[in-house]
Amino acid sequence: MQTERVSEAVIRRLPRYYRHLLQLKANGVERISSGSLAQQMRLNASQVRQDFNCFGGFGQQGYGYRVDTLLMEIKNILSLNGRHKVVIVGAGNIGQALAHFEGFEKDGFAVTALFDIDERLVGRDINGKPVLHIDELEGYIRENGADIGVIAARRSAAQEIADRMAAAGVAGIWNFAPVDVVAPVPVEQVHMSDSIICLSYKIAHRDAAEE
Amino acid sequence: MQTERVSEAVIRRLPRYYRHLLQLKANGVERISSGSLAQQMRLNASQVRQDFNCFGGFGQQGYGYRVDTLLMEIKNILSLNGRHKVVIVGAGNIGQALAHFEGFEKDGFAVTALFDIDERLVGRDINGKPVLHIDELEGYIRENGADIGVIAARRSAAQEIADRMAAAGVAGIWNFAPVDVVAPVPVEQVHMSDSIICLSYKIAHRDAAEE
Numbered sequence: 434m435q436t437e438r439v440s441e442a443v444i445r446r447l448p449r450y451y452r453h454l455l456q457l458k459a460n461g462v463e464r465i466s467s468g469s470l471a472q473q474m475r476l477n478a479s480q481v482r483q484d485f486n487c488f489g490g491f492g493q494q495g496y497g498y499r500v501d502t503l504l505m506e507i508k509n510i511l512s513l514n515g516r517h518k519v520v521i522v523g524a525g526n527i528g529q530a531l532a533h534f535e536g537f538e539k540d541g542f543a544v545t546a547l548f549d550i551d552e553r554l555v556g557r558d559i560n561g562k563p564v565l566h567i568d569e570l571e572g573y574i575r576e577n578g579a580d581i582g583v584i585a586a587r588r589s590a591a592q593e594i595a596d597r598m599a600a601a602g603v604a605g606i607w608n609f610a611p612v613d614v615v616a617p618v619p620v621e622q623v624h625m626s627d628s629i630i631c632l633s634y635k636i637a638h639r640d641a642a643e644e
Numbered sequence: 645m646q647t648e649r650v651s652e653a654v655i656r657r658l659p660r661y662y663r664h665l666l667q668l669k670a671n672g673v674e675r676i677s678s679g680s681l682a683q684q685m686r687l688n689a690s691q692v693r694q695d696f697n698c699f700g701g702f703g704q705q706g707y708g709y710r711v712d713t714l715l716m717e718i719k720n721i722l723s724l725n726g727r728h729k730v731v732i733v734g735a736g737n738i739g740q741a742l743a744h745f746e747g748f749e750k751d752g753f754a755v756t757a758l759f760d761i762d763e764r765l766v767g768r769d770i771n772g773k774p775v776l777h778i779d780e781l782e783g784y785i786r787e788n789g790a791d792i793g794v795i796a797a798r799r800s801a802a803q804e805i806a807d808r809m810a811a812a813g814v815a816g817i818w819n820f821a822p823v824d825v826v827a828p829v830p831v832e833q834v835h836m837s838d839s840i841i842c843l844s845y846k847i848a849h850r851d852a853a854e855e
Contacts, residue, residue, distance in 0.1 A: 527740070533737060581840065631656060633753075637722070638721075
């Protein structure tokens with residue numbers, strides 16, 4: 434399927450569609466109209482249709498979408514049908530939390546190893562995944578492959594880790610360090626504060642923010 | 645200032661404006677046009693102007709915006725000029741990572757205490773913040789106040805914690821458990837997987853996703 438120039442805003446809605454469709458399927462819903470989907474997700478129907486048109490449409494309006502077909506299409510678009518090997522650099526709290534996070538496995542993200550420079554962590558085993566020394570990063574990736582490299586290290590080390598991961602061949606970087614990194618592969622920067630700042634807004638403008 | 649019916653999409657862009665303006669200020673930029681701001685942030689200029697118009701505009705187009713004025717206005721809108729007391733329920737990896745996260749303090753979010761049910765954690769001190777028993781949650785909040793309650797506990801406990809926090813008087817809930825909670829106060833659900841799913845999309849559609 435040809436997909437071009439899909440905006441960041443559309444990309445960011447895709448996981449929301451995916452989650453919502455999983456829930457609909459779990460609830461036994463077989464078919465849904467763009468209008469109902471939009472209402473449940475607090476979007477508007479024309480936006481939902483526009484979003485889906487970015488990827489070729491997915492079926493008859495009027496008659497609605499089949500939930501399982503739509504879910505399969507969106508999984509395909511998101512490349513969630515395979516297994517993605519994930520390595521984590523930084524075995525501190527964030528790295529450990531991610532290594533324990535049960536949500537990843539069901540979407541096909543498999544943490545295979547963690548890396549750290551701290552000798553007290555190296556050699557340990559976190560949720561069944563080994564903590565290796567950071568010096569082993571490149572060798573490990575070349576030998577075992579890694580689709581996604583996670584940066585769960587301090588700010589000052591983040592760019593160097595990104596450089597090393599990209600050079601060793603990861604296809605994308607998920608960065609939890611509070612500094613933007615630059616890489617020749619796609620990078621997702623996690624801005625943890627953005628979410629609590631939105632909450633601060635919603636608390637301050639409570640009457641206005643709610644419908 | 646009267647702000648009504650601001651869409652979720654606009655709210656979610658506000659922290660991005662805030663971060664970008666902080667960076668511009670740090671770089672010594674004094675004035676910026678909506679066009680330049682849009683280009684740097686990969687938005688379009690009319691969207692930036694529309695977003696700002698939700699809050700009354702902030703100054704002359706053509707001549708551009710003063711960075712420090714705009715930053716001050718956006719901080720006000722986001723309610724980032726005061727101090728927000730934050731309590732965290734769950735002193736495991738995520739709770740500990742949040743208690744250590746240096747990014748919060750500068751925006752005025754002060755973690756004052758953590759709560760857990762695990763006797764091995766209760767009584768400890770994480771980054772200078774006490775870990776108290778969950779039974780003390782309501783008493784602590786009533787006595788010391790808490791603006792934001794963070795749920796960093798397992799899925800099965802999340803809704804009960806939300807109920808208890810809201811009843812004890814928190815103004816908003818930041819939920820890291822992988823299940824949506826319902827509360828009579830604003831809730832921000834953190835969907836950790838959404839970001840790695842977007843990364844998966846960007847890796848799969850690398851040529852199309854980049855401009």
